[in-house]
Amino acid sequence: MTVEFISVGTEILLGNIVNTNAAYLSERCAALGLSCYHQSVVGDNEERLEDAVRLALSRSDILILSGGLGPTKDDLTKEVTAKVFGKELYEDEHTKERIKDFFRRMQSGEVTPNNWKQAMVPEGAKVIDNHNGTAPGLIIEENGKTAILLPGPPNEIRPMFEQDVAPYLDRLEPEGIYSKMVKICGIGESKAETMIADLMDSQTNPTIAPYAKTGEVHLRVTAKAADEEKAEELLKPVVDELYRRFGDKIYTTEEDVTLEASIVKILAERGLTVTTAESCTGGLLAGRLMNVPGASDVYQEGYITYANDAKERLLGVKRETLMKYGAVSCQTAHEMARGAAGTAGADAALSVTGIAGPDGGTEEKPVGLVYVGCYVKGHVHVEEFRFTGNRDKNREYAVARALTLLREELLKN
Amino acid sequence: MTVEFISVGTEILLGNIVNTNAAYLSERCAALGLSCYHQSVVGDNEERLEDAVRLALSRSDILILSGGLGPTKDDLTKEVTAKVFGKELYEDEHTKERIKDFFRRMQSGEVTPNNWKQAMVPEGAKVIDNHNGTAPGLIIEENGKTAILLPGPPNEIRPMFEQDVAPYLDRLEPEGIYSKMVKICGIGESKAETMIADLMDSQTNPTIAPYAKTGEVHLRVTAKAADEEKAEELLKPVVDELYRRFGDKIYTTEEDVTLEASIVKILAERGLTVTTAESCTGGLLAGRLMNVPGASDVYQEGYITYANDAKERLLGVKRETLMKYGAVSCQTAHEMARGAAGTAGADAALSVTGIAGPDGGTEEKPVGLVYVGCYVKGHVHVEEFRFTGNRDKNREYAVARALTLLREELLKN
Numbered sequence: 001m002t003v004e005f006i007s008v009g010t011e012i013l014l015g016n017i018v019n020t021n022a023a024y025l026s027e028r029c030a031a032l033g034l035s036c037y038h039q040s041v042v043g044d045n046e047e048r049l050e051d052a053v054r055l056a057l058s059r060s061d062i063l064i065l066s067g068g069l070g071p072t073k074d075d076l077t078k079e080v081t082a083k084v085f086g087k088e089l090y091e092d093e094h095t096k097e098r099i100k101d102f103f104r105r106m107q108s109g110e111v112t113p114n115n116w117k118q119a120m121v122p123e124g125a126k127v128i129d130n131h132n133g134t135a136p137g138l139i140i141e142e143n144g145k146t147a148i149l150l151p152g153p154p155n156e157i158r159p160m161f162e163q164d165v166a167p168y169l170d171r172l173e174p175e176g177i178y179s180k181m182v183k184i185c186g187i188g189e190s191k192a193e194t195m196i197a198d199l200m201d202s203q204t205n206p207t208i209a210p211y212a213k214t215g216e217v218h219l220r221v222t223a224k225a226a227d228e229e230k231a232e233e234l235l236k237p238v239v240d241e242l243y244r245r246f247g248d249k250i251y252t253t254e255e256d257v258t259l260e261a262s263i264v265k266i267l268a269e270r271g272l273t274v275t276t277a278e279s280c281t282g283g284l285l286a287g288r289l290m291n292v293p294g295a296s297d298v299y300q301e302g303y304i305t306y307a308n309d310a311k312e313r314l315l316g317v318k319r320e321t322l323m324k325y326g327a328v329s330c331q332t333a334h335e336m337a338r339g340a341a342g343t344a345g346a347d348a349a350l351s352v353t354g355i356a357g358p359d360g361g362t363e364e365k366p367v368g369l370v371y372v373g374c375y376v377k378g379h380v381h382v383e384e385f386r387f388t389g390n391r392d393k394n395r396e397y398a399v400a401r402a403l404t405l406l407r408e409e410l411l412k413n
Numbered sequence: 414m415t416v417e418f419i420s421v422g423t424e425i426l427l428g429n430i431v432n433t434n435a436a437y438l439s440e441r442c443a444a445l446g447l448s449c450y451h452q453s454v455v456g457d458n459e460e461r462l463e464d465a466v467r468l469a470l471s472r473s474d475i476l477i478l479s480g481g482l483g484p485t486k487d488d489l490t491k492e493v494t495a496k497v498f499g500k501e502l503y504e505d506e507h508t509k510e511r512i513k514d515f516f517r518r519m520q521s522g523e524v525t526p527n528n529w530k531q532a533m534v535p536e537g538a539k540v541i542d543n544h545n546g547t548a549p550g551l552i553i554e555e556n557g558k559t560a561i562l563l564p565g566p567p568n569e570i571r572p573m574f575e576q577d578v579a580p581y582l583d584r585l586e587p588e589g590i591y592s593k594m595v596k597i598c599g600i601g602e603s604k605a606e607t608m609i610a611d612l613m614d615s616q617t618n619p620t621i622a623p624y625a626k627t628g629e630v631h632l633r634v635t636a637k638a639a640d641e642e643k644a645e646e647l648l649k650p651v652v653d654e655l656y657r658r659f660g661d662k663i664y665t666t667e668e669d670v671t672l673e674a675s676i677v678k679i680l681a682e683r684g685l686t687v688t689t690a691e692s693c694t695g696g697l698l699a700g701r702l703m704n705v706p707g708a709s710d711v712y713q714e715g716y717i718t719y720a721n722d723a724k725e726r727l728l729g730v731k732r733e734t735l736m737k738y739g740a741v742s743c744q745t746a747h748e749m750a751r752g753a754a755g756t757a758g759a760d761a762a763l764s765v766t767g768i769a770g771p772d773g774g775t776e777e778k779p780v781g782l783v784y785v786g787c788y789v790k791g792h793v794h795v796e797e798f799r800f801t802g803n804r805d806k807n808r809e810y811a812v813a814r815a816l817t818l819l820r821e822e823l824l825k826n
Contacts, residue, residue: 290695
């Protein structure tokens with residue numbers, strides 16, 4: 001089966017947004033065993049959209065359209081696709097109720113009339129409820145061709161695809177693609193690739209594809225097989241070999257487990273709590289730990305201490321240390337971690353102090369210099385990093401390295 | 414003049430990389446006054462690439478191809494485009510020397526023979542030197558149609574576009590595109606659109622296009638004009654009209670100013686400081702404020718208080734309040750904001766307490782219920798929100814609403 005994507009929206013043609021939906025749909029459809037040979041983008045224009053829909057349906061079995069389902073007059077995807085299939089639109093009572101309910105839950109007051117446009121659906125179409133927005137997804141099938149219409153916002157299209165579209169597509173394609181995501185922290189991308197170059201060259205089924213994330217490397221191991229059991233037979237020896245090479249640098253082989261989730265799990269299993277004391281990352285590290293549902297079992301409080309006074313008062317960092325070594329120093333990171341654990345009464349603590357940029361650097365302490373401290377049960381370990389990105393990137397790297405350090409220190413114990 | 418893009422590469426169709434080149438080219442060509450109505454992606458396949466090139470040249474004046482210019486057998490962009498234009502390839506001595514020189518500078522030892530493929534150019538084509546890689550860029554013109562072939566890696570295509578392609582395109586198109594981004598907070602997208610529906614319908618130059626962001630609406634006002642001064646004459650009355658309708662809900666008309674930056678600016682101008690006390694957002698709010706370079710002038714310390722004990726000890730929330738109303742309540746948000754300001758000695762404070770999900774909701778206090786408190790100079794204002802997203806989205810909305818509330822309270826004073 002072949003699949004093709006049309007992303008609808010003038011904002012993509014103008015370059016105002018990057019087309020991440022296309023990348024997401026491509027990756028997911030490849031994983032479902034569908035072949036994709038074409039993608040295109042058209043603006044909110046009736047004639048050009050119609051041409052694009054006709055061309056796509058002439059050469060592919062399945063067409064997935066994203067965007068252009070909203071309440072405004074510019075939104076034409078549904079109208080045009082229905083026209084190509086020769087279908088009329090009717091008002092779907094169920095969707096109307098769902099939209100009403102959505103606005104009620106958001107307490108946004110009255111529903112502006114243009115929203116009812118979104119309750120109009122093509123006759124014979126399957127309606128997919130949107131749990132994160134107003135426009136429903138739609139599936140239209142006819143004469144061996146399928147069009148799937150999905151909303152544009154990533155937080156709407158992704159849950160809808162995972163929950164309803166992926167299972168639907170999975171039934172269409174008998175030979176599936178099965179994969180394991182081997183997630184590694186604490187090793188750089190090029191080193192990781194060098195360590196598995198022989199495997200990547202020799203493997204055809206499964207294949208191994210590396211993806212670099214900030215401070216992590218993810219290896220997707222993908223097998224093509226008739227069913228999950230046969231896929232598992234193919235995947236297991238490769239994943240075992242990766243464990244032999246990377247050892248406990250692998251923090252998970254589950255698609256949806258993040259580094260922070262793997263750490264929260266270790267802490268929860270051991271009945272330990274953690275706290276954070278952040279200077280340059282200013283809450284981002286705590287924010288990432290708190291991404292994990294249930295993080296409240298292991299995290300009770302944390303501190304953002306930008307000013308020296310706050311480091312002294314909240315964390316008990318010695319004024320002498322700040323005067324002698326400076327706020328961005330190994331010694332300060334050390335005292336911040338120990339002090340945070342003490343103030344919070346936590347078993348573990350992470351501290352971050354550094355110069356994120358763009359200003360504040362000196363020759364001796366340049367932008368990108370970051371110290372991360374990690375306290376675990378009485379012992380403090382500090383690491384120095386020199387990042388070379390912009391402010392955002394330096395802070396993001398500092399957070400990733402802090403989490404990696406905490407994981408390593410916990411595994412040592 | 415119309416322009417169209419074809420991105421060539423199977424890795425894009427598989428979703429292994431996000432097509433950021435298309436977004437970059439779109440934005441740059443729009444700024445140069447070219448109209449783009451189509452973008453597409455094809456894999457490294459001769460037949461499909463030829464079809465795509467022929468289709469693009471049939472409907473657009475200028476076709477920009479990116480990718481597929483490398484040394485391997487998969488790289489077919491040049492060969493296919495030359496075939497469509499009926500041109501032979503010949504070895505370009507200048508490019509051959511440049512490639513030799515490139516390898517010498519990179520100290521990569523001898524040049525592998527497949528690299529010489531990149532010195533082959535179509536007869537009559539303009540050759541653009543690549544200062545960051547081996548494959549040259551190429552411009553082929555014939556019968557009023559132009560094909561521009563550029564390498565795929567972002568660090569090669571971007572400098573090449575800026576230095577050689579943009580000036581070339583600029584000569585083709587006398588009119589440029591100029592725009593202002595009017596950024597609004599505190600009004601939902603559909604309400605904002607309703608408020609300017611008449612303007613959107615009646616405007617042709619400038620045009621107004623709305624974009625929804627979490628908790629914000631951005632309106633891009635775009636004018637086509639011969640130069641910046643004439644563009645300004647067209648843009649000013651429209652921007653003025655938007656100010657009349659949205660008033661101080663507009664926080665900036667600058668492309669690169671964020672909501673948090675606009676707030677840090679207000680605080681800095683008034684010599685005020687701010688602090689944060691976060692429960693469910695767990696540091697994200699502080700993290701967003703700290704995104705702003707120079708935020709340390711207005712933010713000295715902040716608190717993440719997940720546990721009730723932390724709310725009492727760090728912020729002085731009364732145990733009685735927590736017992737009677739619960740941690741997620743208007744009263745607790747109120748005391749958190751006032752307490753945080755007191756502990757930090759800050760002029761303003763934001764507090765967030767809520768149920769981000771997926772667990773922890775009850776009938777009375779469902780997932781998505783969030784209270785945001787804002788203290789400014791002795792006065793506390795609390796707002797209740799009921800968000801309907803997943804954990805991530807609820808936290809992101811809570812942060813956006815908290816920033817909006819702080820801005821509103823500051824403007825009241």
